[in-house]
Amino acid sequence: MSQTIRVALVGLGHVGRGFLTLMLDKKDTLASRFGLSIKLTAVADSSGAVLDARGIDPTLLLQHKLTHGGIGTFPYGGKPGLAAPDMVKRAKADLLLEASPVNMESGQPGLHCLRLALSQGWHAVLANKAPLVLAYQELSAAAAAQGKHLAFSATVCGALPVVNIGRRDHVAVRYAKIEGVLNSTSNYILTTMEAGKTYAEALREAQAEGVAEADPALVVDGWDTANKLTIIANSVLDFPCTITDVEVRGIRGIGPEDLRRARSQGEVIKLLAVALPLGAGYRLSVHPARLPLPHPLATVNGWEMGVVWHTDIMGVQFAKVDERGPIPTAAAMLRDVINISRG
């Protein structure tokens, strides 16, 4: 049994290019394990778009992107200046891969592309959190109305299947608390400061090594963490909310001396996301917190991210991931594509 799924990709930053790399590296694995072939029929970046229903060669496209900075001038189907939503309107595809940059104000162009794709009866797979934290309920309803999948396991902790564990494994569970260290860059900064660097040094190092969130507000002010918590709340807790429902305080005020003082008292400081039951819903917050060393999240160091789920009938569960660079996030998008293709 074999199957071809046609995908249109918005965004050719680290994650979008990572997806193309995985299409090449995992081509044989997809064929042998799942009888699946992924055909790229459309791509957009900020320079324009490429449309070719016969399939775009990821190798040539990656070469062109790296050489010319944009794909509008790609010789096989390139359309300079064609905007992403217009690419979505014209493309022949079964699924939208949304990996454009996080735009916290408007969610654009991702949000517009998603609305179009879903209205055209496509599935959608997101790495971009912004459309979800601004309009989760709308997008989820639009997908359901079409009988299509809206998948976003890449948006929370990359390859660590936080959303999937909540939705597919913790079924019938009531949570007493969910807490997580959800942003690896801010965690790296805290770990680096604890090792003796100043805040400024730690931030520079993190930005030099980091990939996903170069914007300090997303990282150190806690907004990336809050984005992920918002997605968990909507998708796992069935708690309709947007980013404005999260109390957010970042790590800008934390210095090496705070970390050293905590350590001398057997504690570490982490930027925590916390969901606590409150009335019929949840209280959602992001804030720095001191944790005793035996706490599972105290073992989440450097570029790691982790989550603790306190459940009523499934014990206390903990998961963490040590992942670097964009490939694990791209691999999570690939996971969603594969799982959609196998129904």
Next chain:
Amino acid sequence: MSQTIRVALVGLGHVGRGFLTLMLDKKDTLASRFGLSIKLTAVADSSGAVLDARGIDPTLLLQHKLTHGGIGTFPYGGKPGLAAPDMVKRAKADLLLEASPVNMESGQPGLHCLRLALSQGWHAVLANKAPLVLAYQELSAAAAAQGKHLAFSATVCGALPVVNIGRRDHVAVRYAKIEGVLNSTSNYILTTMEAGKTYAEALREAQAEGVAEADPALVVDGWDTANKLTIIANSVLDFPCTITDVEVRGIRGIGPEDLRRARSQGEVIKLLAVALPLGAGYRLSVHPARLPLPHPLATVNGWEMGVVWHTDIMGVQFAKVDERGPIPTAAAMLRDVINISRG
């Protein structure tokens, strides 16, 4: 949208009774979240069986079991002496819940019940590992031939979704290594010995507190760990094997002095399950191993269990669970039932 699924249960030990308790405690949750109603139409224990296509009341059945020790004499549909396989033949059900005791020699009566249930076109949900470690490939093929589900997320680490993460989340992944602390009782013994108790004291304490595996061979000789590794190998690694393909060495030789010496050198001793790529397949082994303190599995203490997955494209992932008693394993069976019912 509402749906009723009819289930037949084999085994009324801790886990089987736990499932009945969850049917009662989570009845409203199942209805409101999933539109699902579970109807118990048949049950067997070692004393006999109960058959009632209109539905058996879990409360009355639990009371009878606790009062009389067996259900053969249950006044509503009890059949003293009716064997489990005969119950399966006569029952009207959509799904078999297999929670009978682990029988490593023959897999019976579970294996027989499963073959019958699958041949009758039922789904099957297992907590009992024995049928899988003896006949995974046969049972898996039988389920596939009928287009039915064979689910067993409860068999590896109870409520921690080890099998599900491997099968549904680590798709398209190549593992460099999987290692785990998969048996909580032996881990409790090691932790207790490290705290100063002798082997005999630790074993007694574990057996007094423990629930799932009272048989010392399963616990301290490593066979329960090996069972779980066999299930992971077949289901996640797609490596056809049985329990005889696992090299097994338990913790009987380990004493408090070994643990203290390791600790003085910054290490702990854990009973590890390891899968390593070897040729076209995997080398599977269970053995005590010294781990440096920063190793994730070194943080798996007492009644905890945990797994580390070393992947090519999804980083290094770690998950652990702190769960007590039979409810989390029963909750994993419930998870499988719900996920089967939602397709």
